Amino acid sequence: MQQIVALVGGTGAEGSGLALRFAKAGLRVLIGSRNLEKAQAAAREIAAQTGNGEVTGHANPDAVSQAAIVILTVPLSAQVETLKSIRTHFKSGAILVDATVPLEIAIGGRVSRTVSLWDGSAAQQAARLAPPGVSVVAAFHLLGAEALKQLDRPVDCDALICGDNSDSKTAVSSLAKMIPGVRAIDAGPLENARYLENSAALLIALNLRYKVNHSGLRITGLGLGEVSP
């Protein structure tokens, strides 16, 4: 059976970048947005770019209700509100992937800084707000939107993945590895998500400093073998 992935906040840069890559990999991709028309327009665009006819646009709750894996790619300022709007719509046994980076810009600050959250990380905040039975995994923070959008190029970055459920992490790892160039690395329990969130902000800081738009991160020395784009 074909895997169904929903991108909540799928019209944003990060969400549409991931959607593009998963559509290219042949998955059925549901683009979720608060605005149905924007979601549908983004879906048409992605379908046209990838030749994948099974990309459709939906209101966020509708997208969530159909997907085995739901990926949340919204700004921190929208994370809590969005989770509250979708929490009763998950399929039983669904996986929620949180990719929220708690950037200081949410409170008018800088994109190269993070704020500390009471729960320890944005992913743990998502876990607190997720419905029972939905397993939360933190992933995809490091894969920059600009790199994701260059469909003809592999992404020169590892996907670090945190979560408390091994099966869920394995499922998200499989998803990550569908993106050419990306290796999936198990970075431990969900509480380690703060490392991923902070590393994403570090990459943003490096983008600004080096005047580039898609720095990435590779972990060496894990014995995972060469990167094969």
Next chain:
Amino acid sequence: MQQIVALVGGTGAEGSGLALRFAKAGLRVLIGSRNLEKAQAAAREIAAQTGNGEVTGHANPDAVSQAAIVILTVPLSAQVETLKSIRTHFKSGAILVDATVPLEIAIGGRVSRTVSLWDGSAAQQAARLAPPGVSVVAAFHLLGAEALKQLDRPVDCDALICGDNSDSKTAVSSLAKMIPGVRAIDAGPLENARYLENSAALLIALNLRYKVNHSGLRITGLGLGEVSP
């Protein structure tokens, strides 16, 4: 004139690993310790391994008083006390490189977790305790002791460097680049040191999870060219 580098806490794993590499690169290296005899023994060992006769052991304050660049490699639990013991001994215009990783083990916790410090990072804590006129740079957190000790192999890791003074960062970058395999990356102001400190803890977590002892980190997409070991 030959550059003189002091390692405060130079008998520890990280300090002696860095000392080994800098001695191999031909620098004059001062091994500092609270215990003079341990410092002298470590210095003899490093001199023998590298064939560099200009490696000597000292009490920490004595090492600091002679060096243009002082690198602090002590556990978090010893950082404040050590800084207080050396603060009146710096040469005018010296650079203090802080490599402290604020691991939770300092309060009986885990090596894969960090604690949050009032100053924002261990490096900013060091800056608060440093004497006037001494410029503080955060660096070397990511270069694992085990990788540093394998003198016949390049280190497959970038050195991320934070600081508020450009000249000091340039000096520390030059030092980092003396280690084969290492690229120096400017990671912004000193306040960004928290990213480096947390990334070091992430690498420790990955070492434990993947049962390796020298994971490292590379930044991609900065246009710095290939790594030439």
